Amino acid sequence: MPPRRPHEPPWRGFQRGEPQYRRIVAALFAAGFATFTQIFDAQAVLPALRDELGVSAPTAALSVSAATVGIALSVLPWASVADRIGRVQAMRISLTAATLLAFLVPLMPTFETVLLARGLVGLALGAVPAVAVAYLAEELHVSWVSVAAGTYIAGNTIGGIAGRLIAGPVSELAGWRAGLAVVAVAGALAAALFWLLVPEPRGFVRAGVGDAGSDAGGGALRLRTRILFQLRDPTMLALYAQGFFLMGAFAVVYNYLGFRITAPPFLLPSGFVSLLFLAYLSGTVSSRFSGALLARFGALRVIVGGVAVMLVGLALLVSEALPVVIVGLVVFTVGCFTAHPVASGLSGRSALVGRAQATALYQLSWLGGTSLFGWLVGLVYDRAGWNAMLVVVAGMGLSAAVAALLGLGLLRSRRPVPPTA
Template sequence: MRVAPDEAAGITSRGAVRTCGGSVTIKQEAQQTWTGHRKDSVEYRRILIALLGAGIATFAQLYSPQGILPRLADDLHVSAAASGLVISASTIGLAVAVLPWSLVADRIGRVRAMRIALVAATVLGLVMPWSPWFSSLMVVRILEGAALGGIPAIAVTYLNEEVDARHAAIAAGSYVSGTSIGGLLGRLVAAPIADVAGWRIGTFVVAVMAALATATFFWITPPPRGFTPHSVSIRQVARATLEHLRSPRLVVLYVQGCLLMGGFVATYNYLAFRLEAAPFNMPVGLTSLLFLAYLAGTVSSRASGDLAARWGRGTVLIASTMMMIAGICITLSSSLPVIIVGLVIFTAGFFAAHSIASGWAGARTTRNRSQSTSLYNCWYYTGSSVFGYLGGVAWLHYGWGGLVTMVAGIALVAAVWALFAARGRS
């Protein structure tokens, strides 16, 4: 019997490669051998630029009210601690949403899920400034945070699927750099405009900027190659979550995110209240310039990946946390230049530590990776919500010294616990 040329090659008419156990599609075979984009490829650069846009869209909206909380508190007639809930509301919404977003992303794809998240968040961001009451503002901020949860829940998993494993730590550092730029732009844009036109116009302009960043993400993201769609049930997500929470090597990383982010947000939430009071008496527009310290985080998060490749993630994580402690203690000074130096050190240490811990949470497991990165973000933003509010309580009752004590204390706990993570370099 005559055999057709395609059959002799082992290829069926439906594009499948025959094996002794059946047939495997060419697409599946390509995915099985896919190792990720290399650092010198065009697609690698496109991924980083796309995630820069996503980082700007996400974190500009998430934290744009932070530098203008005193103005918002006066306008809506709430206390300093209550105004901090504007940040906590969005971060608690984000914390609750990250695991559901990971389930959605497993089914429909990382890029598609991130696009949906960005569009929903941008629409809510454009609505948020026009909330007439503090209670309605809280509702919109919770929903906005839940929508924004689709980016940090998915981004690191997306990087681990699309980027060569040898460059994953560096790529994760670059992504975190983008988030720091987003947070910086949100604060720098909103505060000066709020000084002139009010906090509502300031945050609205940030939302418009986020819409442009979202459009950039849509335009430049390359087609995904490392993702294989699969149906994941709520029961499977719950099982994977429990499995990760039973792993001390993963839990120690989740705790890093919770404690360090909590201290970081508390510091920046109430720094403006301190500097606008005596003896500094600085206007909102001027205090917002202190957020330029975020540029130190942009540099340190990128550099942390290179340092981790050389010295190990655990060593860099602990060293970065100690930088945070040193920096926050320096801000106890009554000299503004010294406070700025302390803030720069503190910010650089935080972003380096966060870059290491977030990337490690995804890399330290090969099973249910998206649930691991989502759990990290869940703990991370829960810490932001809880300690962001408690920092206001410390500020109201004990002043800046009380807030510094809280932040340094929880960072020290994180550093001691991080010794467990330092036991392995992987």
């Protein structure tokens, strides 16, 4: 079915229980799975990659950052492309290109070429995080967008888990190159499932056709105007801070936990590192309940509460008892994926103009935080140790809470007036 034209009645969106709703949610789950298997699979092979290619722990972590930097650089361009060709078509092209590039990564001969190939995969993957939430906001009834966004993020988390659980054991048996190759196959299967399931769009209106209201009041506004408006809005800035600090903190803990548990006092085999990533499942569960918590308690309470839970988890991660560390990792993950889905969903719902650009900027924020802190805080780990690193991560969580209190609380009444087309 062609995209909705401006002269047609407003599109109400599919309701939960309708067949098209189920297809959309399942397709976005598959897209998130395909995307995140290929972003974070490298986390499970960092110790092996460090040993084989002779680099330091923070340098090895750049293999994760390369993919997230690539996505961060491409989300805004992909959002603009999607404004023209449609959200679904952009995601189809993105997943296809990324799948092909992912098979090249294990063939790269040096660490530098691995980083280049990983960066190209990230550039190709950018469409899904850039437009997925905007797509849900256009195709689904407003009352179900946050719930569906939670399911999409659950696909992200399960994809992240699968990538790590596949790459780690395969790496121990056959090397990190084989581990990444098998993950590429899993990503290809998920991308194919997206192609099969996703229905043609009903709520999309191509940018520039004159329906300014179709994109949260920004359809006919210049791209630059839509982007800069988000950066003047304290509510949107607060949401972007959540992605930047919270997902940056998440990347730090998961990047360097593997190095810690393979060193004294734990001295566990590298294959065990992948099993710890099962704690990521707690994020899948909490992301599914985040929409219900939002409806009951409001965004500010849920986000600040999620940060508080993260801090409890960080305190437990100081322990040198493995069971306590595992519990701490689960608690930390639950807190992160209580706050993050709420902020992600609100980045589309709260946008006064330029919904696609608003959600793309949220993706840019969390990917930028993942890329920057995933490497930078690793230098603290390398020089001052695990506990010093956790102190920095706690500071990042507190920064996110302060931003939420300001932008979603004290300054919410000072949101700027949307420009007219």
